Amino acid sequence: MERSIYERLGVDPSKIEVKEIFEKVIDNEYRGAFVNIITDPYCFSKALTMHQDGDGSKFIQRLLHYFESGDEAIFTGMVDDALAMNTGDIAASGFVFGPWIITDVLNVNMPRELKNVVMKAVATRITELCKLYCQHGFQIKFLGGETADLPDQVRFGVFDISITAWADKTDLITGNVQPGDVIFGFPSDGRAVWEAKENSGIMSNGLTMARRELMSEKYNDKYPNLKREGDFYHGKFSYDDFPAELNGMTFSEALLSPTRQWPLVIKKIISTLKAAEVLGMLHGISMNTGGGATKIANVGNNIHYIKDMPTPPPLFRIIQESSKEEWKNMYQSFNCGIGIDIVGVNHPIFIESLKKAAIDCGLPLYRLGECHIAPLWHDKKNKVSLNTPYGKFSY
DSSP: OOOOHHHHTTOOSSOHHHHHHHTTTSOOSOTTSSSOOEEOTTOTTEEEEEEEEEOTTHHHHHHHHHHHHOOGGGGGHHHHHHHHHHHHHHHTTTOSSSEEEEEEEEEEOSOHHHHHHHHHHHHHHHHHHHHHHHHTTOEEEEEEEEEEEOTTTOSSEEEEEEEEEEEEGGGOOOOOOOTTOEEEEEESSBOOTTOSSOBOSOTTSSHHHHHHHHBBTHHHHHOGGGSOSSOOOOBOBOTTOOOGGGTTOOHHHHHTOOOOOHHHHHHHHHHHHHHTTOGGGEEEEEEOOTTGGGGGGGSSSSEEEEEEOOOOOHHHHHHHHHHOOOHHHHHHHSOTTEEEEEEEOOOHHHHHHHHHHHHHHTOOOEEEEEEEEOOTTOOSSOEEEEEETTEEEEO
16 A cells, blocks of 8 residues: 555654664563553552653644744643643553653754743743643642754754653553453543633644645745745645634644643543542553554554544544545544543443543543454554544554
């Protein structure tokens, strides 16, 4: 099959080579878990993890939006994305009760005035998000980080966050997925009870392709420094176009919708299960970032995940219509509307606990499918099959 548009743009959605190269040298005591985990060397009953990620190429869309609108607040979303891309991953392995220590890195090559705008936005939003997390019972400390001027290495800017976290081993979600387990999903779009605005569901993956396929060709000439060589932008839309399908969002606002703070959802799920004394029924969680709807393949061993996917939110359909990308590739490049997958025992108490957490968060809950044993002939750790409105796809 021909490579996806995302791959042709130089992005590896599956990161197979990365896993193959580093898997044997990484310390990880829980191979089925969503993140790498070790025992705390100073307290054997505790587990320790460290994670680093950022807001990716969304930063470029923020710059385009800022140059067009002058809206300085648009840079606050970079903190939402970078933070959620870290905290969501560690929360998927149960790191929601122990302390978190957070630092950031801002690598820039920009005029001093713009740099100050970006730094102020980071300081404002990290304060707000730490307060939000503390209101939900998290122990979180921000220790600052590094801001580096790198005129020879960076075109404009890169923003990353690093997090170190601890958890009781009894709270870990280790990926012990079993045949017969059920799969539920929470949407990436909509509006959770703590959120001020509707979300398009884009999260923080696939933005290189989405920007290219949607933003107007006029931006190639208008902002040559915001693209690689050649005519990068292939779309027909201005940043402030208001399509009816996007529920009041402009195209740029939809592309810059922040990644949901999934730990708030996951902690609600875990707390509800613990109150019912059935936390052991929760076997795995996947935050559907790199790899999109197939990301769940990172959880567990020798499992065939079969999911019935709902119709994707409007932004994903617009991206597909504009790009003519095959839907099979769309589901691997984007989450296509399901932000996290939850896997556990097919038991009424487990299912009712998920429903209660969904109601408390103000989000719908989708029953997606079930787990089977991966076929013996399947040469990968896990297999994913998606039944979608556009066909059946296997990965």
